[in-house]
Amino acid sequence: MTPGPVALVSGAAGGMGGAIVAGLVEDGFHVVGVDACAPMPGAASRPGREQALRDLESRSPGRVDTAIIDVRHGAAVGRLIESIDSAHQRLDVVVAAAGAVAGGHAMWEAPEGELDVMLDVNLRGVWNLAAAAVPLMLRAEPPRSGRFIAIASAAGHRGLQQLTAYGASKHAVVGLVSGLAADLRGSGITATVVSPGSTRTEMLAATAALYGLDSVEPLAERHLVERVLEPDEIADAVRWLSSPRSGAVTGAVLHVDGGFTT
Template sequence: MATLRSLMLEGRRILITGAASGIGRAAAELFAGYGAKLLLIDRDEKVADVASGITGAQAAILDITDAAAFNDALNAFGTLDGAFNNAGIEGMEGRMVPITAYPDDEFRRVLQVNTQGLWHCLKAELMMMQNAGRGAIVNTASVMGWLGAPGLAAYSASKHAVVGLTRSAALEAAPQSVRINAVLPGAVATPMLTERGFKANPEFAEGAAKAHPMGRIAQPEEVAEAAAWLLSDKASFVTGQCLAVDGGLSAQ
């Protein structure tokens, strides 16, 4: 059984955005363990350190809102079997701010990264994969892509858009056997939450574990496992789906 699991992504060429930290970093380590050859992308230069710890992994330091830089990195990587479009920001350094007080520039920035940045990546990946007639893509949305949240309207809007992009792209690319799905995490113990969100909103830190029916928040590896499965042939007839990894939060 251990052998079968270790072969899940054997030889697959997969890119991960947001790989310097949190869920993306956990995915890099996990996918490499499952045999994938990785291109790790982040605007934070720490992504080079993550890549240097993984045999054969390449790093590209770039901002996903820069479509030309992303395309160059993708073309240099060559063929692509899988993509985990995971980079994202929460906005306001994690502070929850009502719409009436939320700066317009910050609303634009959140959508520019989480929606338009992912759009650029998705577009380039689809061109490559549809031409090849194979491939799988996983986008990181959030349970906030299904639910509203006071103080997080920009983030929630940007993640609802990721859900729409995922479903539409899946329908467009299904005839070429390219699968596109999304993971929708609940609260996950990453710097986004533990170093920013919880510090900016101590009351949220107290309630986060209890808000999830399983009584705790997720570890980043638990989200990465769901993405690995969706990228693998084990999910060969799964496309256009949103997989919540939220300890039951969205089932309520």
Template sequence: MSGLSRSSHALVTGGGRGIGREIAAALSRAGTTVTVLGRNRAALDDVVAQGLAHAAVVADVADQASVNAAVAEAAARQPVDILVANAGAAESAPFARSDAALFRRMMDVNFFGVVHATQAVLPSMKARGHGRIVAVASTAGLRGYAYVSAYAAAKHAVVGLVRSLALELATTGVTVNAVCPGFTETDLLEGSIDTIKRKTGRSREQALAELAKHNPQGRLVTPAEVADTVLWLCGDGASAITGQAIAVAGGEI
């Protein structure tokens, strides 16, 4: 990674836990000022208290007015140069039992959460002629998985948005990319493990093996590996990289 400006201000949504927390920490270590955004004030305050970010703002990414207010609060301290749209949620169900409400929940958080955050930061980035937008999608945005049709549809939508917006912004100095992790060691994954255990009677070790087998390396991805990819995309050395959906998945894609 080269050329990450130490005067940059990064906003990380879903920054209170998991991959978002790790991304915030990596950006902070690189010298970037980091604001974390999320719904859980206590979790966000802990990230700041641990020195992994510099400030926190509270918002529900599915609520555009809430996001606009939080971004305005963050930008009042310093214009946002980097957006990492990481906030997400996952629910599993057979398609036949995936009602419209489930699809809306998955779209509201995973897709519209990216739309809302991007629309809030983009005018200022375009006006300054520089910006980095990185959406944390998923390998589910590049391929299908059984029993998560709503989640996969939302993540496919994120990848389509990234590819289209990158072309629209190609001459503005703002790059737009997606990072697509495979199954990653987070508390979100623990929910998937619990679901497998409950529905199949398998042990935790068997459930983990079931998820890890998707990765040709035979393991789970670590949050730090995802964060390193984001860090590279945020640097000046990646200024020619835009419209990409980069899989961090051990060769799965």
């Protein structure tokens, strides 16, 4: 049994997911980082790279395990949780950071299947992780202190032009986690959402391309901090929510959006 806390991070091959993995390692976690590392037809964002997963392991030998897992597939996620149980007999923190973006047109001009893709990646992936991981987290002896954290988006709270399907999927993530927190009442396990603003990642670059922009900088126009955010800033929020200091926070959204939704 792993002596220290164990965390699972999906979307670990992305810039934000990778920063979260690195931060949790600094905080003493053994981290399992997973990513599909494969193109998702209908999504504009690039897939994570297998090399990015390998780099996470090489930077933290013995502290990070990685696997190629598509969280859209419940059976694969179930096998992943079984492997974590077998190797570590515990799971303390789950961060659902896998996601994709699509859009660049008005809602009524969206191609067939765009909404399905967004819901499958951005919502079903979170659902599958929670459904498989929470029972393992509940096996911990009370008093428990497990954390389930989903990465949503400022688009989960504001309508964004030409990103309707993406925004709908992120609004749904907020609703899912709210319900999960209610189901976890009294268990000691919390469920929260981090909603980033425009953060310097490949997904943001894909979003800029959907708008026909040459750079990501204009996407920070609605930030009160007047700049694009960095992945480490989102990771810092996740690290706090993963800590014992956040025990009074559940069913809530932490807006790490530079003031976008103020």
